[in-house]
Amino acid sequence: MDHTERLHELGLRVTRQRLAVLRFLETTPHSSADTVASGVRDELPEVSMQSVYNVLNDLTALGMLRRFTPPGSAALHETRVDDNHHHAVCMTCGRIEDVECAVGHAPCLSPSDTHGMNIQIADVVYQGVCASCRESAHATEGGASGAQPRESVA
Amino acid sequence: MDHTERLHELGLRVTRQRLAVLRFLETTPHSSADTVASGVRDELPEVSMQSVYNVLNDLTALGMLRRFTPPGSAALHETRVDDNHHHAVCMTCGRIEDVECAVGHAPCLSPSDTHGMNIQIADVVYQGVCASCRESAHATEGGASGAQPRESVA
DNA sequence: TGCCCTATCTTGACTTCATCAAAATAGGGA
DNA sequence: TCCCTATTTTGATGAAGTCAAGATAGGGCA
Ligand SMILES: [Mn+2]
Ligand SMILES: [Mn+2]
Ligand SMILES: [Zn+2]
Ligand SMILES: [Zn+2]
Numbered sequence: 001m002d003h004t005e006r007l008h009e010l011g012l013r014v015t016r017q018r019l020a021v022l023r024f025l026e027t028t029p030h031s032s033a034d035t036v037a038s039g040v041r042d043e044l045p046e047v048s049m050q051s052v053y054n055v056l057n058d059l060t061a062l063g064m065l066r067r068f069t070p071p072g073s074a075a076l077h078e079t080r081v082d083d084n085h086h087h088a089v090c091m092t093c094g095r096i097e098d099v100e101c102a103v104g105h106a107p108c109l110s111p112s113d114t115h116g117m118n119i120q121i122a123d124v125v126y127q128g129v130c131a132s133c134r135e136s137a138h139a140t141e142g143g144a145s146g147a148q149p150r151e152s153v154a
Numbered sequence: 155m156d157h158t159e160r161l162h163e164l165g166l167r168v169t170r171q172r173l174a175v176l177r178f179l180e181t182t183p184h185s186s187a188d189t190v191a192s193g194v195r196d197e198l199p200e201v202s203m204q205s206v207y208n209v210l211n212d213l214t215a216l217g218m219l220r221r222f223t224p225p226g227s228a229a230l231h232e233t234r235v236d237d238n239h240h241h242a243v244c245m246t247c248g249r250i251e252d253v254e255c256a257v258g259h260a261p262c263l264s265p266s267d268t269h270g271m272n273i274q275i276a277d278v279v280y281q282g283v284c285a286s287c288r289e290s291a292h293a294t295e296g297g298a299s300g301a302q303p304r305e306s307v308a
Numbered sequence: 309t310g311c312c313c314t315a316t317c318t319t320g321a322c323t324t325c326a327t328c329a330a331a332a333t334a335g336g337g338a
Numbered sequence: 339t340c341c342c343t344a345t346t347t348t349g350a351t352g353a354a355g356t357c358a359a360g361a362t363a364g365g366g367c368a
Contacts, residue, residue: 097269115251116285131270
């Protein structure tokens with residue numbers, strides 16, 4: 001089913017803004033509202049930021065988009081919904097990879113003790129260091145150049 | 155080991171601000187910077203917001219505190235570190251519960267395919283509806299009162 | 309096809325959460 | 339106790355996102 005059909009199904013109007021956002025996220029998943037706005041403006045120069053936010057919010061609420069928020073950055077969006085996959089974020093360069101669920105079908109939707117909560121979503125964000133960042137860190141061995149995590153106390 | 159000792163171990167000065175933040179989070183986990191500031195001001199009325207942010211950032215970076223960011227709200231903090239437990243957030247009232255890891259010891263630190271990333275942290279945020287929110291929703295059955303998820307499109 | 313209603317979009321102000329920079333303060337080693 | 343500098347305070351600034359009101363344009367229907 002294409003985007004137009006799906007929007008109709010949901011009782012939504014098929015606007016250029018909505019289609020442009022959906023098309024953009026189809027080819028560029030894990031995009032922030034800013035990134036979506038820039039990308040969408042290639043084919044539709046006049047879209048406002050507010051419209052991007054509106055579209056992202058509405059389509060996310062209706063399950064046509066998925067959103068997740070990596071620590072320390074803006075919310076990201078993708079069209080891949082309904083498979084409850086996870087995300088790995090590089091702590092050094094910010095790269096993001098999809099990670100299939102480790103435990104089988106609807107994994108991670110069954111925590112050990114939910115304290116009576118009726119769990120509907122499991123957002124899993126792994127943080128680590130990607131291969132290329134490990135290499136460049138190794139290359140500069142103890143030096144102060146190259147990709148660095150942000151400085152800390154003391 | 156108490157907070158003073160631990161701060162010394164880390165080579166940090168033992169300040170009233172740091173101790174107050176640690177003491178407050180000991181009894182009130184899952185607190186935002188704002189909540190921490192309010193709580194800390196009971197015993198130390200002069201602390202600045204900036205100091206609260208400084209302390210939270212520094213102690214988090216050094217592993218003395220843990221931080222996680224539930225979707226749509228400010229970052230929360232706790233003293234319970236090193237056990238990689240998870241969190242369940244009620245989508246209606248915002249209540250937060252600790253959830254032990256489902257899969258054993260250092261669970262969730264082993265996703266199926268990490269795309270070469272060296273995983274160090276697994277942040278798992280479950281979203282659902284807590285027992286008391288289910289009840290009050292049931293009580294008002296289709297009505298427009300009571301705790302409601304925020305309104306959506308159309 | 310053209311009209312009309314209202315969902316959607318645009319504009320512009322505003323909120324919240326958080327960081328930056330520089331001067332004042334206060335740990336803690338000598 | 340004195341001094342150095344880590345830490346705190348103060349005040350400005352930035353990023354991400356929401357709110358509200360008027361303008362625009364989908365799309366059902368004559
Ligand atoms: Mn993804
Ligand atoms: Mn916790
Ligand atoms: Zn990387
Ligand atoms: Zn609840």
